Amino acid sequence: MAEVRPICRVEDARLVPEGGPAQLVLTQLERASEIADKVAAARGVGRADGDRLEVMAVPSRLIDAAGRVGGAELAGPLREVVDAAVAAWLGGAPDLVTPAGMLPTGSRPVVLGILNVTPDSFSDGGTAYDPSDHPGAAIRAGLALLAAGADAVDVGGESTRPGADPVPADEELRRVLPVVEALAAEGAIVAIDTVKAEVARAAVEAGASIVNDVSAGSLDERMHPTVVDLRVPYVLTHMRGEPRTMQEHASYEDVVREVFDQLAGGIRDLTAAGLPPERIVVDPGLGFAKDARHNLALLQAVRDLTSLGRPVMIGASRKSFIGTVTGSDDPTDRLEGSLAVAATAVAAGVRIVRAHDVAATARAVRVAHAIAAGELPDGPVPTGRQ
Template sequence: MTSAATTLATRRPVTRPGAGGGPGCLVMGVVNVTPDSFSDGGRHDRAASAVEHGCSLLEQGAAWVDVGGESTRPGAGRVPAAEELRRVLPVVRALSGHGVPVSIDTTRAAVARAAVEHGATMVNDVSGGRADPRMAPTVADLGVPYVLTHSRGPSRDMAARAHYGDVVLEVRDELLRRVDEVCALGVDPARVLLDPGLGFAKTAEHTWRLLGRLDVLVATGFPVLVGASRKGFLAAAVRGGEGRPAADRDGATAATTLLAAQAGAWGVRVHDVDGSMDVLRVLRATVAHRGG
């Protein structure tokens, strides 16, 4: 375990009291303000629709709403920074004005800064700080929680980087090295969360192994955010397989929420907040009555 991990072992970023619905596990709802996201692209690419959806997710029990303006699906290309800003800033500002805790899903420091200035209170960087060398110093200056995702490269060629000996230990160690690197640039280790990056530079087999050993990441002492929602690796486990539309994988996603909560994850990032909240409520009720 790194020195940064040791520092954080008994600390957690601030969360909204009473949110999440399950023992030690929060729910982060997804708002994609994009025309091309893999599961819901185009559904909320207009600001008014995105804001309405984000408020609905809060009502369903989301502790955070993660707003993104650039698709990170495998093979996706970049959009200009100006276009990303145009998509997300009105949504971030409006949701924050409605009292919604907002996370900004971006790999660009300029977008992160602008979003926080418009009310976002967390930065979710799927590149793990690799896409923009200014990201870590910017987050350090902003003083907000920072989600570091395991990713070995950009979406367009991530599949070529999916080579591991022991994927669980390598993902853990690579994440901890990134923690040390960003903390050396000023990021407060008490504000760092880890995301194993399910599906990012990983085959389905790699992803299943990570999901089954989330306890290894949790044991680092850092809060762990799990993003399995509707992802392609779930197709092998559902009726219809690859032919099953991504939006029809919410039942499978809810099962991963249960696994994440049981492993001690800090939270899950999902499209269907209602489904995951129900799972966590059932888990909470079961734990409360265990041994009674």
């Protein structure tokens, strides 16, 4: 049986470089209560609940406490996961390399423009999909996103709004393939937004270079093996159920812990299946089996996700929880709220922002990143494709 290694979530590690403590949450940790006692004896703070340990301690003292409880067999794996999580939290995301080029997520946030080639998406269904002018209308919309400053374009042919019905694979392929092919031929980095392995494979063969699967493989058991075989980056998103029924599953004891642990488990599963971790992006799935309070809690703790060591993507653009906060029932009247989420998320370490309103979002995240970094950005102001 494969070794079960603990999962480490970093809540705060600002003082670690000066030898100070980190605030950590560990799950799947053997003998957590005994380690908590040893941490307390070493003047740290630890609280255990089953295999979960919340601790405020200098990381080396936490490892020493684990060693006193279970020797090197317990301390060794714990040191590896804690050191990696703290380093990722402190150091930022790596770049994301795709077959069509690099997204510089290691140095700045990037914007993924949303191109819904659908008649029924929640905020813009039919805007880029005209059956009498397909794929022309969608291609023009995609080129406009690039001209507005999108670093990449996310093409989807099936709505994933709450309550949406599935679309047959052949119809989804008819919608997306000519659009993917045309945008890729223009040199764009294209993501395919799909839960179907068949669509993912065909889109990558047509020129897509990222697979964005909001189901994390739960709706098609072939998805993960397919992505491993395709050798492209994969967006691992937290969701429960399927779009048609997902809001029936919006119940959590601790939404941050449950989402984090599921994403960590997904990274493990994908890595074990043969997908290198450097090809994985994580997304907490705002709005996917989550209500407004869950979304806000995840945004408050979004920095924690950076301790997974992968670029973090946020897709909040025009979503209903923004309307709940602002009182706007019209999805197209949620620009200011969407920009506020994008800016605060980027300030917390998010590296990919999925957006409808690309030009405004690109400017907002540039400013937010400059404030967080405390310096002016390198390079020209993004005004579209260079």
